[in-house]
Every structure is written in C-alpha cells, then in structure tokens.
Amino acid sequence: QVQLVDSGGGLVQAGGSLRLSCAASGRTFSSIPMGWFRQAPGKEREFVAVISWSGGSTYYADSVKGRFTISRDNAKNTVYLQMNSLKPEDTAVYYCAASRPYSAYSVYTTAYDYWGQGTQVTVSS
Secondary structure, eight states: OOEEEEEOOEEEETTOOEEEEEEEESSOGGGSOEEEEEEOTTSOOEEEEEEOTTTOOEEEOTTTBTTEEEEEEGGGTEEEEEEOSOOGGGOEEEEEEEOOTTOOOOSSGGGOOEEOOOEEEEEEO
16 A cells, blocks of 8 residues: 655765655555654664654654754655764664554554665764
8 A cells, every 4th residue: 555665875974964765655645644763783663753744743752853854745755854963873774654644643663554675874983
C-alpha cells in the first residue's frame, strides 16, 4: 500500500550538514504522519522527528532539536530531514516511517506501519 525510499545519507565531518529525503508512494500521504528514526550499532532504534501532513505540526527528540528540521512537500510526496551541526553521536542508519491516516504523531516505532530501507549517516570527528 505504502512504499518508502530513503536517500541522502553519506559521510561528513562534525559540524557539517546532510539532507535526507524520503520518497513515498500511495494514496493517503496527505493524512499520514511521517517520522524519522535512527539506529546506531548496538543500540535500539530511536525517535528523531515527526511531522503531521494534515496540520504541519512537528516534534523533535531533545537530542536533535535546534539542529534538525523535518519538512514535507505534499506535491512530491516527499519528506525531508535537514541535519545541521552534525555530531559523531548522530552516526546511525536513518529510517523514514509512515504512520496511520489521521493518527496523532508518535515517538514509538510501534505506531508506524511502513519503513524505508534505511540510509547510512556517518559523522567523523
């Protein structure tokens, strides 16, 4: 029903920037909250940011607030994650995720039904 493709990861130095993209296909994007999660080696997948496509509201993890910005372009069915002032601890595989139509945004992985394949972000010190 919904397919997500992540892209934009890469290797950057601390303090640098990256812009991740998540291209989505489906029928109900405008009403589905979209989130970004990340998973570092040896750690569980953690919440990064979420955006409500119906209202444009956003919410961020404390660890990235002020540095990361989530946005969306409904015409292109694409969600973005602009990452600035990157730190080595931001190194992880980043996944975009789609929740459920008209649902409230969530920080929990269990609230998301569809996931991208993941894109690697590596920040060197």
